[in-house]
Amino acid sequence: MPSVPDPSMTDLLDTLRQTVGAAHVLTEGDLTAWEQDWRRRVRGKALAVVRPGSTAEVAAVVRACAATRTAIVPQGGNTGLAVGSTPDASGTQVVLSLTRLQAVRQIDSDNLTMTVEAGCILQNVQAAAREAGLLFPLSLAAEGSCTIGGNLGTNAGGTQVLRYGNARDLCLGLEVVTAQGEVWDGLKGLRKDNTGYDLRHLLIGSEGTLGIITAATLKLFPLPAARLTAWAAVPSMEQAVALLGLAHRYLGAGLTGFEVMGQFALELVGKHMPQLRVPFLGLADAPWCVLLENSDNESEAHARERFEALLEAALEAGCVADAVVAESIAQAQQLWHVRESIPLAQAEEGLNIKHDISVPISRIPAFVAHTDALLQREIPGVRLVNFGHLGDGNLHYNVQAPAEGDPKAFLRDHEAQVNHLVYEAVAAFGGSFSAEHGVGELKADKLALYQSPAALGMMRAVKQALDPLGILNPGRVLRG
Amino acid sequence: MPSVPDPSMTDLLDTLRQTVGAAHVLTEGDLTAWEQDWRRRVRGKALAVVRPGSTAEVAAVVRACAATRTAIVPQGGNTGLAVGSTPDASGTQVVLSLTRLQAVRQIDSDNLTMTVEAGCILQNVQAAAREAGLLFPLSLAAEGSCTIGGNLGTNAGGTQVLRYGNARDLCLGLEVVTAQGEVWDGLKGLRKDNTGYDLRHLLIGSEGTLGIITAATLKLFPLPAARLTAWAAVPSMEQAVALLGLAHRYLGAGLTGFEVMGQFALELVGKHMPQLRVPFLGLADAPWCVLLENSDNESEAHARERFEALLEAALEAGCVADAVVAESIAQAQQLWHVRESIPLAQAEEGLNIKHDISVPISRIPAFVAHTDALLQREIPGVRLVNFGHLGDGNLHYNVQAPAEGDPKAFLRDHEAQVNHLVYEAVAAFGGSFSAEHGVGELKADKLALYQSPAALGMMRAVKQALDPLGILNPGRVLRG
Numbered sequence: 001m002p003s004v005p006d007p008s009m010t011d012l013l014d015t016l017r018q019t020v021g022a023a024h025v026l027t028e029g030d031l032t033a034w035e036q037d038w039r040r041r042v043r044g045k046a047l048a049v050v051r052p053g054s055t056a057e058v059a060a061v062v063r064a065c066a067a068t069r070t071a072i073v074p075q076g077g078n079t080g081l082a083v084g085s086t087p088d089a090s091g092t093q094v095v096l097s098l099t100r101l102q103a104v105r106q107i108d109s110d111n112l113t114m115t116v117e118a119g120c121i122l123q124n125v126q127a128a129a130r131e132a133g134l135l136f137p138l139s140l141a142a143e144g145s146c147t148i149g150g151n152l153g154t155n156a157g158g159t160q161v162l163r164y165g166n167a168r169d170l171c172l173g174l175e176v177v178t179a180q181g182e183v184w185d186g187l188k189g190l191r192k193d194n195t196g197y198d199l200r201h202l203l204i205g206s207e208g209t210l211g212i213i214t215a216a217t218l219k220l221f222p223l224p225a226a227r228l229t230a231w232a233a234v235p236s237m238e239q240a241v242a243l244l245g246l247a248h249r250y251l252g253a254g255l256t257g258f259e260v261m262g263q264f265a266l267e268l269v270g271k272h273m274p275q276l277r278v279p280f281l282g283l284a285d286a287p288w289c290v291l292l293e294n295s296d297n298e299s300e301a302h303a304r305e306r307f308e309a310l311l312e313a314a315l316e317a318g319c320v321a322d323a324v325v326a327e328s329i330a331q332a333q334q335l336w337h338v339r340e341s342i343p344l345a346q347a348e349e350g351l352n353i354k355h356d357i358s359v360p361i362s363r364i365p366a367f368v369a370h371t372d373a374l375l376q377r378e379i380p381g382v383r384l385v386n387f388g389h390l391g392d393g394n395l396h397y398n399v400q401a402p403a404e405g406d407p408k409a410f411l412r413d414h415e416a417q418v419n420h421l422v423y424e425a426v427a428a429f430g431g432s433f434s435a436e437h438g439v440g441e442l443k444a445d446k447l448a449l450y451q452s453p454a455a456l457g458m459m460r461a462v463k464q465a466l467d468p469l470g471i472l473n474p475g476r477v478l479r480g
Numbered sequence: 481m482p483s484v485p486d487p488s489m490t491d492l493l494d495t496l497r498q499t500v501g502a503a504h505v506l507t508e509g510d511l512t513a514w515e516q517d518w519r520r521r522v523r524g525k526a527l528a529v530v531r532p533g534s535t536a537e538v539a540a541v542v543r544a545c546a547a548t549r550t551a552i553v554p555q556g557g558n559t560g561l562a563v564g565s566t567p568d569a570s571g572t573q574v575v576l577s578l579t580r581l582q583a584v585r586q587i588d589s590d591n592l593t594m595t596v597e598a599g600c601i602l603q604n605v606q607a608a609a610r611e612a613g614l615l616f617p618l619s620l621a622a623e624g625s626c627t628i629g630g631n632l633g634t635n636a637g638g639t640q641v642l643r644y645g646n647a648r649d650l651c652l653g654l655e656v657v658t659a660q661g662e663v664w665d666g667l668k669g670l671r672k673d674n675t676g677y678d679l680r681h682l683l684i685g686s687e688g689t690l691g692i693i694t695a696a697t698l699k700l701f702p703l704p705a706a707r708l709t710a711w712a713a714v715p716s717m718e719q720a721v722a723l724l725g726l727a728h729r730y731l732g733a734g735l736t737g738f739e740v741m742g743q744f745a746l747e748l749v750g751k752h753m754p755q756l757r758v759p760f761l762g763l764a765d766a767p768w769c770v771l772l773e774n775s776d777n778e779s780e781a782h783a784r785e786r787f788e789a790l791l792e793a794a795l796e797a798g799c800v801a802d803a804v805v806a807e808s809i810a811q812a813q814q815l816w817h818v819r820e821s822i823p824l825a826q827a828e829e830g831l832n833i834k835h836d837i838s839v840p841i842s843r844i845p846a847f848v849a850h851t852d853a854l855l856q857r858e859i860p861g862v863r864l865v866n867f868g869h870l871g872d873g874n875l876h877y878n879v880q881a882p883a884e885g886d887p888k889a890f891l892r893d894h895e896a897q898v899n900h901l902v903y904e905a906v907a908a909f910g911g912s913f914s915a916e917h918g919v920g921e922l923k924a925d926k927l928a929l930y931q932s933p934a935a936l937g938m939m940r941a942v943k944q945a946l947d948p949l950g951i952l953n954p955g956r957v958l959r960g
Contacts, residue, residue, distance in 0.1 A: 110721050110842035111873070112728070155674050166672060168681075169649065176934075184934035191872040192646060192838045192915035194635050194685055196927055196957055197939045201648075201681030205674055211938075222728045241590050248592070248702045252777030253643075253733030297732030298786070306778070358672045362590035392671040393591070435672035447676055454656075454664035458691075458946060459677045465945035466938060477676055 009047060009092070012068045016050050016094070019060045024051040024100070034075060034095045037083045038142075042441070044087035046073075049095040055175060055183055055214040058096065062212065063181030065094055071474050072096050074208035076119065076150030079142040081356070082440030084154065084207045084476050098149050101214060104128045112220045113172060113189035118149025118213050125218070134220040137164040137256075141340060149213045155205030157436030162391035163256040163295070164221070166436070168204040175215035176203055179467040189217045202462070207438055208473040210466045226300035227256070229293050229332035230307055231279045232314070232323035233286035237365040239319035240288050244361065244391060246319065247292060250310035254303070257293030258391030265342045265385045272348035278338050279324055286321040290390070291339050342387050343396075351407040352385065352400040353418050359431030361393040368395070371425040375399060378421060379414055394435040397422060423450065439477045448479060489527060489572075492548045496530050496574070499540045504531040504580070514555060514575045517563045518622075522921070524567035526553075529575040535655060535663055535694040538576065542692065543661030545574055551954050552576050554688035556599065556630030559622040561836070562920030564634065564687045564956050578629050581694060587612045592700045593652060593669035598629025598693050605698070614700040617644040617736075621820060629693045635685035637916030642871035643736040643775070644701070646916070648684040655695035656683055659947035669697045682942070687918055688953040690946045706780035707736070709773050709812035710787055711759045712794070712803040713766035717845040719799035720768050724841065724871060726799065727772060730790035734783070737773030738871030739819050745865045748825035749818055758818050759804055766801040770870070771819050822867050823876075831887040832865065832880040833898050839911030841873040848875075851905040855879060858901060859894055874915040877902060903930065919957045928959060 017025045026034075026049040034049045036042070047070070052058045065072050071093040075085040087093040101117035102124070108114070109132055116125055122143040129136035138151060140158030150156075152174070156167045164170060173187045176199075186200060203211050234240045240260050247255050263282065266289060270278045280289055292310075296303035307325050314320040326332035346352050359367045368386060375382050381402030388395035399418050401407035423433045423446060433446045448456065456478075463470075463478055497505045506514075506529040514529045516522070527550070532538045545552050551573040555565040567573040581597035582604070588594070589612055596605055602623040609616035618631060620638030630636075632654070636647045644650060653667045656679075666680060683691050714720045720740050727735050743762065746769060750758045760769055772790075776783035787805050794800040806812035826832050839847045848866060855862050861882030868875035879898050881887035903913045903926060913926045928936065936958075943950075943958055 108840060108842050110725060111840040113840070155678075157672050157674075161672065165649075168678070169645075178934060178938065182934040182937070184932055184938065186932070186935060188910055188912065189840045190838045190912050190915070192637050192641065192869075192874045193912040194637075194914050194916055194918045195912055195923075196919060196931055196935065197686055197690070197942055198635075198648070198681050198684070199935055199938055201678045202942075204678070206677055210677070222732060224732070245590060249777070252702060252704070254777075297729070297734075358670045360588060360591040360593070360669045362588050389672075394672045430668055432668065432670050432673040432675055434674050435670070436674055438674045439676060443675075451676055452664055452666070454658060454662040455666060455676065455679055457662070458658065458664065458679055461945035462677055462682075462942060465941035 008068050012064060012070060013048055015064045016048065016061060019064060020050055020052045020057050024053065034078065034097060035086055037086045038079045039081060042083050042086060045089050045091040046087040046095045047092050049097055051097045051100050053100045055177065058212060058214050059177045059181045059183050061096060062177050062179065065471055066179065066181055066469060069469055069471060070094055071471050073473055074098065074153065074212045076147030076153070077121065077142065077145040079146040080150065080154060080440060081437040082434070082442040084438060084440030084473070085150065088475070096212065098147060098214065105215065107132045108189060109134065111189050113217050114220055115187055115215060115217045116148055117215045118147060120148045122146050122148055122151060129220050130223070133223060135223045136218060136220055138167055138170055148216060152204050152213050152216055153206070153208050154438040157392070157394065159389065160256055161389060162258055163253060168201055170219050171200065171204060171216050172219055173217035174200050174203055174213055176211040176213055178211050179469065179472050187215060187217045207440060207477050209463060209477050210472065222297060224295035224297055226296045226303040227293060228300065228303045228307055228325060229291065229335050230311065230323055230325045231335050232290045232292065232311065233280035233283045233321045234288045234290055234319060235285055235321050237288060237368055240290055240390060241361060241365060242317065242319040243290060243314050246314050246317065247310055250313065251294050251306055254294045254296050254306065256295040257291060259291040259339050260387060260390035261289050261339060261342065262384065262386040263287050264383060265387045268345040268349050268385065269338055269341050272345040273341055276338055276341060277334065280322055283321065291335055342385070346385055346398060346400065350401055351411050352398050353411070353415055355397045355422050356435050356437040357397050357422070357426045357431055357433060358392065358394045358435035359426060359429045361390065363429045364390065364393060364395065367425065367429045371422060374421055374425065375418065379418070441476055444475065444477060444479050447477065488548050492544060492550060493528060495544045496528065496541060499544060500530055500532045500537050504533065514558065514577060515566055517566045518559045519561060522563050522566060524569050525571040526567040526575045527572050529577055531577045531580050533580045535657065538657045538692060538694050539661045539663050541576060542657050542659070545951055546659065546661055546949060549949055549951060550574055551951050553953055554578065554633065554692045556627030557601065557622065557625040559626040560630065560634055560920060561917040562914070562922040564918060564920030564953070565630065576692065578627065578694070584608045585695065588669060589614065591669050593697050594700055595667055595695060595697045596628055597695045598627060600628045602626050602628055602631060609700050613703060615703045616698060616700055618647055618650055628696060632684050632693050632696055633686070633688050634918040637872070637874065639869065640736055641869060642738055643733055648681055650699050651680065651684060651696050652699055653697040654680050654683055654693055656691040656693055658691050659949065659952050667695060667697045687920060687957050689943060689957050690952065702777060704775035704777055706776045706783040707773060708780065708783045708787055709771065709806045709815045710791065710803055711815050712770045712772065712791065713760035713763045713801045714768045714770055714799060715765055715801050717768060717848055720770055720870060721841060721845060722797065722799040723770060723794050726794050726797065727790055730793065731774050731786055734774045734776050734786065736775040737771060739771040740868060740870035741769045741819060741822065742864065742866040743767050744863060745822045745867045748829050748865065749821050752825040752828035753821055756818055756821060757814065760802055763801065771815055822865070826865050826878060826880065830881055831891050832878050833891070833895055835877045835902050836915050836917045837877050837902070837906045837911055837913060838872065838874045838915035839906060839909045841870065843909045844870065844873060844875065847905065847909045851902060854901055854905065855898065859898070921956055924955065924957060924959050927957065
């Protein structure tokens with residue numbers, strides 16, 4: 001039971017209750033939803049979960065915490081994959097939940113912008129844009145529960161990065177509460193603004209360690225007239241990269257998705273989701289499949305014509321063994337559903353070790369060949385579940401326990417070794433150990449290991465400058 | 481003649497000569513090219529112009545300057561418009577010219593990236609990309625002399641921002657020499673990399689005050705199959721904004737240019753460059769003209785078809801009074817030439833006061849109506865030369881002296897007043913006093929005036945953290 005550690009904490013809780021209302025300072029009952037991370041790897045213990053209802057209340061909460069040097073863990077939908085939004089086990093940290101800040105403040109169609117509060121669920125942001133006849137393109141698996149504040153705090157990626165960029169590329173301005181509890185209103189919806197250092201990009205992706213995002217002005221785009229999906233079996237990863245080059249040339253900015261999937265990953269979907277039709281499953285001499293998406297601003301007929309021209313050229317060039325274009329929206333959704341079912345199929349198959357890595361696209365074929373061979377040599381029987389956003393150079397390079405033997409023992413004995421082999425290979429190929437999931441607590445050690453000392457020095461100096469008391473999400477991104 | 485101020489300076493010059501070679505430490509002769517700003521508003525005096533030939537030499541120069549607390553003014557092509565790359569008058573600052581770092585280190589076609597050194601002239605970067613069959617889209621008037629390092633240091637804009645973004649949006653990684661003379665190699669060509677704070681975006685646009693960019697990895701794009709240009713006369717700024725919305729819908733990412741020009745600006749071109757044909761010059765009920773560019777990845781026929789569909793819809797909707805599509809590349813170039821001749825025509829007409837401002841696109845019509853009326857009321861006879869990148873909300877809102885009277889007296893008596901009226905209006909409409917030209921020395925006072933105190937506090941903390949000795953381009957962006 002939450003025994004409050006000392007009198008100053010009792011005072012703090014009183015202040016917080018006065019600030020946001022007693023109903024919004026949670027200290028008792030089941031706080032699992034706020035205290036446990038999304039993948040259920042870590043369970044912490046909060047001093048309190050505080051749910052302010054406005055930016056001014058967020059600022060007041062920060063000032064109260066700063067006065068008592070109490071650590072604050074900002075939290076949105078708590079769907080992060082790197083343990084960045086849950087409290088540690090000490091019972092002394094305040095979880096600052098932004099979910100009550102959920103207004104869509106403004107949609108400006110002529111300016112192609114919308115201003116939303118941090119706690120807006122991504123799906124609601126997308127829906128509000130669509131109701132205005134516009135597109136907010138950020139899209140990822142957790143979109144039904146994650147918040148735009150969390151998306152920006154972690155610089156989320158997803159399936160549309162190839163065309164529209166990461167979360168940071170979709171944001172024109174921020175409203176932020178600083179570590180001192182001041183409010184910075186940087187919500188100008190300007191596409192050009194060179195007036196000083198870009199604090200927006202510094203805050204985006206800082207995972208709540210430099211300030212707390214309370215609202216954002218986002219870029220909107222015209223809704224495409226048609227969105228078509230194709231599925232191609234390709235003879236090698238080299239040819240998948242060649243197909244990507246062709247797709248850029250034929251579709252230009254129409255190319256909004258380019259996902260690669262290894263046949264073993266697709267076999268797992270076929271095995272555990274027998275109701276799903278997986279095209280070209282087990283096709284000989286086609287170890288990879290690619291899902292392509294073409295978003296056309298003209299018409300479905302035009303989109304189809306361009307897709308057909310692309311696939312014809314690709315067949316002729318030998319970078320595609322066979323291909324199909326979805327005939328209907330339902331078919332297109334089925335193809336995406338196969339792609340998105342891989343993580344679940346993996347979980348059904350049993351324990352595995354996940355990596356969210358990127359390397360330059362040109363080096364992906366050599367990276368995969370090298371690392372697959374290395375792992376299979378070092379750990380016989382290991383099974384590789386490779387899939388991801390090839391168009392962004394981002395692979396979910398996952399390692400499944402051997403079919404035989406005890407998977408728990410595999411994890412216990414080999415997780416550190418597998419991570420070491422994979423991350424060393426990533427570094428050797430000039431890549432990143434965290435492409436889109438961020439650092440959080442899970443990979444803070446990796447940051448210290450793989451970032452350059454000069455970069456780490458600058459990051460530590462910036463952290464010290466903006467959060468001198470070290471109260472914002474301590475231990476995340478940078479170790480203390 | 482350069483009498484060296486004190487013995488420690490003599491030692492420093494010796495060290496610098498040993499570091500980069502005596503031939504590359506300039507202290508005598510005509511140093512105007514390095515000491516005077518592009519618009520010839522300010523002439524400074526350097527202790528020396530130092531021209532290192534490698535990143536390691538840049539780092540050594542910085543360490544030598546840091547040891548003697550000597551201020552460093554990084555300089556590329558010295559084409560900036562905000563007095564950010566020339567020394568002050570003290571004779572104690574070292575101009576660090578990056579122009580000898582001009583290698584194209586790598587072009588990676590599969591990864592759609594190129595790595596270039598800071599001193600590469602923008603036009604050479606564009607040409608190297610084109611030779612590889614790819615596009616580097618950054619394009620601006622000074623491209624024949626400006627360097628990519630300066631473009632990134634100032635986050636340059638230009639004519640293709642609408643589709644491809646500002647310089648920062650075209651950069652995936654940087655190599656930087658810190659204020660301590662360390663080298664940060666952040667040249668990964670990754671589209672997704674969430675491993676700590678985004679130092680790249682912090683450095684870009686910091687105008688040499690936080691570190692010195694020595695190389696960059698840039699994004700490349702497929703070359704469009706065709707690029708078509710149209711010119712439309714529009715009945716009002718409101719209708720120009722409506723036309724922009726239609727163009728986004730009809731052309732999608734094909735819309736790469738959307739420039740607006742007031743009839744008075746075009747009259748000046750007609751008057752001072754009589755050899756140029758200015759379409760719809762003086763057309764009744766069409767106070768504005770718009771230049772549109774459509775870059776099509778398919779074919780010229782397709783580009784033309786889409787342009788015609790757009791202009792037909794625009795004529796029908798009443799947002800275009802008349803329009804023409806260029807029939808040839810030569811015609812297209814002539815249209816761009818008219819647009820780009822406005823600044824020169826303005827100079828021919830006489831003295832004027834320039835502003836590089838942005839406001840949300842939706843508010844541009846009201847901003848222009850309000851500010852035009854205000855200036856004409858306060859300063860009778862004043863003439864407004866409005867033109868710019870409407871697609872980005874960026875206007876070059878320039879004020880020409882009245883046709884009658886002494887223009888020098890006008891400038892002397894009214895420059896401060898005009899600036900005040902314009903910048904106050906910009907602030908009232910939620911805009912920026914520097915859209916793409918940066919702050920430099922010229923607008924450092926404006927930054928202190930118009931940036932929010934919370935933002936200024938964070939910027940000062942970051943500057944102090946990364947350059948505690950204050951040796952990097954002091955007084956620029958932030959006043960001391």
